[in-house]
Amino acid sequence: MITSIIKPVNKVVPLVKPSPDEWSSLLEKVGVDKDRQAFSSLFEHFAPLLKGFLMKGSNIGPELAEELAQETMIKVWRRAASFQRAKSTASTWIFTIARNSRIDLYRRESRKQVQLDADDFYDQSIENPSLVSLVQVRNKQTVLEHLKSLPREQHEVVAKIYYEGKSHTEVAQELSLPLGTVKSRIRLALKRMSVRLAAEEI
């Protein structure tokens, strides 16, 4: 307790992460004012990340990844007004848009009937978190930190699932692992990232 009173004078120890979520502010500007300058900054930051992210998938080449990244950013422009910083971070919100664009791409490629979009299968209103979760979103840094601290083999499985949008079965096949091993690595990783699952608590 005493130590907390004695602050070092010549050394700045930030209590909070210094970077406020500037991407969220830019997204809000796009949403409210259709601010092209703000969108350009978002584009410069996120479009290359999206392209890199999508190219992690073994079946998406650079050209397709670029096309999807652009498609995703167009949706970001169109929907920015629905982004709410209290509920999500810019990168998570943009991830969900990219995820759904990727699902639609896979469906187009397998020539399924495509009158419906992935957006129709995900309920937008469920993105309303409870109060407990709002607190968690504020501590969102933790997911990223936990992710970095995962043992290599757990990180590999989790990353593959999210990067490539593949089912556990497909990931098991590609890594030549038994399905049970993939599932147990995911559970261990979730535990470390303190994702508590209602189904597992019973």
Add this chain to the structure above:
Amino acid sequence: MSVQLHPDADLLVEYSSGSLSPAMCVSVSAHLHFCDSCRDENLRLTEIGGSLLSQVAPEILSASALDNVFAKIDTEAADDVLKPRTVSKQTTTGTELSALPEMIQNLIPTDEPNWRFLSPSLRAAAIPVGEDSCELALHKIKAGGSTPTHDHKGREVVVVLKGSFSDEDGIYSEGDFIVHHPGEVHRPQASQNEECICLSVLEAPLRLTGTFHRFLNPLFSFNPQ
């Protein structure tokens, strides 16, 4: 009131990462509509995707990428004036559909589900989502009615959307996410005071039957009689 049965970790991870089939995706969405805790977990799982996105090595886009995007935005803006994106369905209150989660309503192309007679107490209405590996449908059991005894050739997921039903294993109410594995035999019955509407996903419903087909289908050789 609170939901008792939830999708497992694998389903929630596949939901947030985007690898579920449309029908399964809709069934998890329907559960999340009723379940606060799974909704929170889904948000946290989705953050894994967001965190990975923020950490990935960037790849440079073509020099004209931003201009392309602005050009598309401008032409789309012009198009949107002429043809607005599908408006969500305005369901009048009191209809059968209005009791269901809005996203489910939006998946049904007609004003009322196109109910098909299955038995005196049971109706079904298919929901077309462009699936070939499973069947997504609404099922309605009359108050107090029961369905014929049946088993499943594939995995079946049922989410209660309205009312409640029971079977040999328990009572299920709104939001419950029930998984039946192949071969499980059951006979659901709606509660006495209210009809029950469920969403159901039946995986791989087409399985060859009959003695000749049985012979052709290698899966049957593992089927204990």
